[in-house]
Amino acid sequence: MPTVTITRLARFSAAHRLHNPAFSDDENRRIFGKCNSPNFHGHNYTIEVTIAGEPDAGTGYVMDFAELDRIVDADCIDQLDHKNLDLDVPWLSGIRSTAENVVVACWARLEPALISQRTRLSHLRLWETENNYVDYDGS
Amino acid sequence: MPTVTITRLARFSAAHRLHNPAFSDDENRRIFGKCNSPNFHGHNYTIEVTIAGEPDAGTGYVMDFAELDRIVDADCIDQLDHKNLDLDVPWLSGIRSTAENVVVACWARLEPALISQRTRLSHLRLWETENNYVDYDGS
Amino acid sequence: MPTVTITRLARFSAAHRLHNPAFSDDENRRIFGKCNSPNFHGHNYTIEVTIAGEPDAGTGYVMDFAELDRIVDADCIDQLDHKNLDLDVPWLSGIRSTAENVVVACWARLEPALISQRTRLSHLRLWETENNYVDYDGS
Amino acid sequence: MPTVTITRLARFSAAHRLHNPAFSDDENRRIFGKCNSPNFHGHNYTIEVTIAGEPDAGTGYVMDFAELDRIVDADCIDQLDHKNLDLDVPWLSGIRSTAENVVVACWARLEPALISQRTRLSHLRLWETENNYVDYDGS
Amino acid sequence: MPTVTITRLARFSAAHRLHNPAFSDDENRRIFGKCNSPNFHGHNYTIEVTIAGEPDAGTGYVMDFAELDRIVDADCIDQLDHKNLDLDVPWLSGIRSTAENVVVACWARLEPALISQRTRLSHLRLWETENNYVDYDGS
Amino acid sequence: MPTVTITRLARFSAAHRLHNPAFSDDENRRIFGKCNSPNFHGHNYTIEVTIAGEPDAGTGYVMDFAELDRIVDADCIDQLDHKNLDLDVPWLSGIRSTAENVVVACWARLEPALISQRTRLSHLRLWETENNYVDYDGS
Numbered sequence: 025m026p027t028v029t030i031t032r033l034a035r036f037s038a039a040h041r042l043h044n045p046a047f048s049d050d051e052n053r054r055i056f057g058k059c060n061s062p063n064f065h066g067h068n069y070t071i072e073v074t075i076a077g078e079p080d081a082g083t084g085y086v087m088d089f090a091e092l093d094r095i096v097d098a099d100c101i102d103q104l105d106h107k108n109l110d111l112d113v114p115w116l117s118g119i120r121s122t123a124e125n126v127v128v129a130c131w132a133r134l135e136p137a138l139i140s141q142r143t144r145l146s147h148l149r150l151w152e153t154e155n156n157y158v159d160y161d162g163s
Numbered sequence: 164m165p166t167v168t169i170t171r172l173a174r175f176s177a178a179h180r181l182h183n184p185a186f187s188d189d190e191n192r193r194i195f196g197k198c199n200s201p202n203f204h205g206h207n208y209t210i211e212v213t214i215a216g217e218p219d220a221g222t223g224y225v226m227d228f229a230e231l232d233r234i235v236d237a238d239c240i241d242q243l244d245h246k247n248l249d250l251d252v253p254w255l256s257g258i259r260s261t262a263e264n265v266v267v268a269c270w271a272r273l274e275p276a277l278i279s280q281r282t283r284l285s286h287l288r289l290w291e292t293e294n295n296y297v298d299y300d301g302s
Numbered sequence: 303m304p305t306v307t308i309t310r311l312a313r314f315s316a317a318h319r320l321h322n323p324a325f326s327d328d329e330n331r332r333i334f335g336k337c338n339s340p341n342f343h344g345h346n347y348t349i350e351v352t353i354a355g356e357p358d359a360g361t362g363y364v365m366d367f368a369e370l371d372r373i374v375d376a377d378c379i380d381q382l383d384h385k386n387l388d389l390d391v392p393w394l395s396g397i398r399s400t401a402e403n404v405v406v407a408c409w410a411r412l413e414p415a416l417i418s419q420r421t422r423l424s425h426l427r428l429w430e431t432e433n434n435y436v437d438y439d440g441s
Numbered sequence: 442m443p444t445v446t447i448t449r450l451a452r453f454s455a456a457h458r459l460h461n462p463a464f465s466d467d468e469n470r471r472i473f474g475k476c477n478s479p480n481f482h483g484h485n486y487t488i489e490v491t492i493a494g495e496p497d498a499g500t501g502y503v504m505d506f507a508e509l510d511r512i513v514d515a516d517c518i519d520q521l522d523h524k525n526l527d528l529d530v531p532w533l534s535g536i537r538s539t540a541e542n543v544v545v546a547c548w549a550r551l552e553p554a555l556i557s558q559r560t561r562l563s564h565l566r567l568w569e570t571e572n573n574y575v576d577y578d579g580s
Numbered sequence: 581m582p583t584v585t586i587t588r589l590a591r592f593s594a595a596h597r598l599h600n601p602a603f604s605d606d607e608n609r610r611i612f613g614k615c616n617s618p619n620f621h622g623h624n625y626t627i628e629v630t631i632a633g634e635p636d637a638g639t640g641y642v643m644d645f646a647e648l649d650r651i652v653d654a655d656c657i658d659q660l661d662h663k664n665l666d667l668d669v670p671w672l673s674g675i676r677s678t679a680e681n682v683v684v685a686c687w688a689r690l691e692p693a694l695i696s697q698r699t700r701l702s703h704l705r706l707w708e709t710e711n712n713y714v715d716y717d718g719s
Numbered sequence: 720m721p722t723v724t725i726t727r728l729a730r731f732s733a734a735h736r737l738h739n740p741a742f743s744d745d746e747n748r749r750i751f752g753k754c755n756s757p758n759f760h761g762h763n764y765t766i767e768v769t770i771a772g773e774p775d776a777g778t779g780y781v782m783d784f785a786e787l788d789r790i791v792d793a794d795c796i797d798q799l800d801h802k803n804l805d806l807d808v809p810w811l812s813g814i815r816s817t818a819e820n821v822v823v824a825c826w827a828r829l830e831p832a833l834i835s836q837r838t839r840l841s842h843l844r845l846w847e848t849e850n851n852y853v854d855y856d857g858s
Contacts, residue, residue, distance in 0.1 A: 032573050065176050068292050
């Protein structure tokens with residue numbers, strides 16, 4: 025049986041700021057530049073969630089996109105959309121809200137929710153602007 | 164001589180919140196929904212700035228795009244990018260930072276900066292997400 | 303007070319076929335080409351719905367995008383999405399389901415639903431593919 | 442010599458319906474939801490066809506894009522564009538026309554047509570809407 | 581009868597250089613900047629061609645998109661695609677190949693070719709990059 | 720520690736022509752078709768530059784996007800943007816300026832500039848038009 029991956033795009037709009045309290049104010053400004061702006065800035069983020077598996081003989085689905093939507097919404101989007109990544113999201117607290125750290129944190133939440141006998145989370149891509157994105161595959 | 168419009172797209176990433184202190188907390192939540200989220204959210208905004216004029220016989224330009232960039236950056240983008248629209252921008256203070264109000268405020272700044280004997284600002288379009296935008300032509 | 307337009311994009315996936323029973327089969331094939339294919343084809347359509355009005359002093363809204371969504375969904379998208387434009391939609395029956403005719407039919411439904419003391423429908427754009435769209439403003 | 446992949450995007454507009462005659466009508470509706478709508482719906486599909494090989498020393502090509510176009514058109518696009526995936530395409534008959542099954546069927550047709558001493562088909566991506574796609578690499 | 585506009589997007593890839601022989605080399609460099617680079621540069625251009633008319637009662641078309649394609653290809657795209665705008669196109673010779681001048685020259689060619697008892701060219705938009713475009717409506 | 724890749728998109732507009740002086744004029748026209756047009760044509764290119772590494776515990780960065788921009792601009796974009804790939808770029812001279820050859824040449828320049836104790840260049844994607852791109856990972 026062939027292994028196919030299916031990918032769903034989901035979107036959220038969030039505020040954040042890059043700041044490390046272990047650094048001095050000068051260091052924060054030098055290292056994070058305009059991303060250290062004190063009153064936050066924000067982005068329209070897009071996350072691509074990729075599941076690997078074999079299409080079911082009866083349905084032709086690796087996984088129902090509607091079910092994938094429900095899981096991604098419940099475990100990620102509902103907690104990130106129209107929120108402040110630094111202040112409102114318990115599972116992001118205490119880390120720098122770079123795209124790199126956010127994508128790894130999303131993996132930690134989505135990977136157990138999406139594993140089944142037939143499927144597994146195989147890839148995440150997170151777009152922060154139309155000009156940059158990060159990828160993570162759990163390794 | 165033909166009249167042509169030229170349009171430049173510029174982008175900024177900003178945080179904001181919709182909240183009217185004249186309303187009760189309940190009213191704010193009911194009216195603004197998730198856009199009233201207390202710790203801000205944010206967007207990648209795109210603004211389309213349109214100038215009308217006759218192409219110059221010598222240069223073929225209505226206006227040099229590089230000069231248009233400089234004016235749009237100086238009068239709008241530099242003050243909005245990686246900022247909080249509600250806290251960091253004097254010319255947006257005291258108003259609700261809806262796309263409607265932001266585009267009108269940008270017009271008030273750009274219109275005098277872009278008028279010349281040969282050209283005038285003729286249109287602004289502001290995208291807040293890939294699914295909604297507002298337009299204003301000064302009238 | 304300034305007049306601003308706000309625009310919302312909505313999407314639907316539908317099947318259709320171009321065929322006029324008053325024409326012979328040969329004429330239908332000659333006039334409509336591959337769009338006359340007997341068992342239907344389909345598109346991901348995008349409709350841009352534009353409302354004109356003055357931003358409200360208290361909310362900063364011409365109209366709440368969430369309310370606009372509800373009306374566009376109820377009067378158009380729910381009846382078109384994952385449907386056959388020629389067989390499933392009473393208000394499109396008896397006409398050729400060209401983008402031109404669909405956009406005029408959407409106007410007839412949306413215009414009365416979106417008029418208020420403060421706002422009016424001012425423009426519709428319907429994309430059939432990424433390479434063609436039609437516009438209608440009610441005149 | 443370096444191995445480079447080249448990718449060509451091709452597009453087709455098609456109707457389809459998800460329905461398994463081995464399921465009851467209720468099961469079909471429950472499993473496939475709005476994709477089970479009886480009179481078909483449709484999409485603008487985009488397929489990305491990726492070929493791997495070493496650039497030729499004389500031409501600098503892994504493969505001439507024009508030749509790749511001709512093969513992809515002849516073996517896939519001409520048979521899918523403006524067609525009904527369930528009724529008009531012999532090599533898709535008897536299967537559910539999910540994106541997963543369509544991409545595997547396209548591989549079976551394109552893989553032998555695109556193999557040569559110098560090149561091989563290495564990847565297919567099929568977009569069904571702007572929010573979901575599937576990938577297959579033949580394994 | 582309603583008046584609807586239909587718009588077709590067409591694309592061409594071309595080289596050009598901005599240079600006015602009436603200016604000194606220094607002036608050319610100062611005025612045109614990197615667009616004056618001596619050995620040309622190039623763009624993927626997109627032109628949006630808009631036709632206004634009333635949908636025909638029998639076909640539902642303002643104009644057949646396939647016929648529109650043929651005219652736009654014959655009168656514009658075939659002469660611009662994979663060409664040098666300054667050296668290869670007689671109807672652009674002697675002018676600066678700015679987007680402003682190119683869109684006006686395209687209008688002069690397309691307007692007579694697209695006029696009929698039922699339709700007229702109503703708008704052209706020419707994209708030079710994803711960040712700038714020009715518009716012309718013949719006035 | 721997780722390994723994440725970060726990707727930055729950069730753009731350049733350039734002219735080029737496909738032509739091999741070792742071939743006859745007839746062969747050049749037959750092999751390269753319209754890409755052999757004698758006075759050059761051009762494209763808006765987009766390059767996606769992907770870096771692999773572990774996010775730094777203090778900054779949350781695999782690499783600062785601003786520093787990545789500086790390196791990509793200095794070693795690639797500044798030398799390609801608004802230039803003729805065949806005449807103006809010493810490190811592309813003597814080769815056919817196909818997307819395949821350009822991406823391999825960009826790798827040769829960027830790979831040493833982007834290697835560090837913590838990061839390495841892991842992937843390049845070069846778009847020539849919206850319908851074709853090439854990928855290279857150094858192997």
